[in-house]
Amino acid sequence: MMRIWGSNDDSNIVKVMWCLDELGVEHERVDWGGVFGGSDGPEYRRKNPNGRMPTLEEPNGFTVWESGAVIRYLCAQYNLGSLHPEDLRARATADKWMDWSSLIFADFNRVTSMHVLRMKNEALRQFTGRPVRSWHSWISSINI
Ligand SMILES: N[C@@H](CCC(=O)N[C@@H](CS)C(=O)NCC(=O)O)C(=O)O
Numbered sequence: 001m002m003r004i005w006g007s008n009d010d011s012n013i014v015k016v017m018w019c020l021d022e023l024g025v026e027h028e029r030v031d032w033g034g035v036f037g038g039s040d041g042p043e044y045r046r047k048n049p050n051g052r053m054p055t056l057e058e059p060n061g062f063t064v065w066e067s068g069a070v071i072r073y074l075c076a077q078y079n080l081g082s083l084h085p086e087d088l089r090a091r092a093t094a095d096k097w098m099d100w101s102s103l104i105f106a107d108f109n110r111v112t113s114m115h116v117l118r119m120k121n122e123a124l125r126q127f128t129g130r131p132v133r134s135w136h137s138w139i140s141s142i143n144i
Contacts (some may be wrong), residue, residue, distance in 0.1 A: 005032040006053030011109045012067040013054045023078045
């Protein structure tokens with residue numbers, strides 16, 4: 001079965017899991033990295049030399065990492081013509097928003113997930129001051 005390595009409270013893993021649910025593809029997720037550790041081990045580094053999550057691993061050993069690349073791979077394989085449009089302009093429109101979400105929106109996403117998903121964890125509250133300031137400056141800089 002296809003396997004996704006990464007913890008479910010990190011935005012880059014969540015978007016891959018959301019994609020898999022949309023596609024209805026059978027998979028299993030392995031809690032990995034962050035508080036679960038393991039990302040520095042040689043076995044994981046063979047799957048993803050960056051030691052980052054998420055990593056998609058197929059039963060034949062083929063791996064893809066970088067959440068955007070994982071999503072493109074899944075959509076092209078399981079939903080060509082819809083989530084992965086064949087029309088190149090439609091595909092570029094989808095791609096630009098996905099790249100925007102990784103390169104520009106990621107900061108906002110990180111702050112939001114820190115607040116919404118993790119604030120119950122006492123140890124993480126120390127980070128509150130910085131995210132709140134960057135959250136406000138981010139909101140005022142966007143005009144979509
Ligand atoms: N650009 C990469 C970012 C990957 C990344 O930094 N993932 C975080 C989790 S969201 C990570 O691996 N952090 C190190 C760790 O959790 O040990 C992607 O979109 O996949």
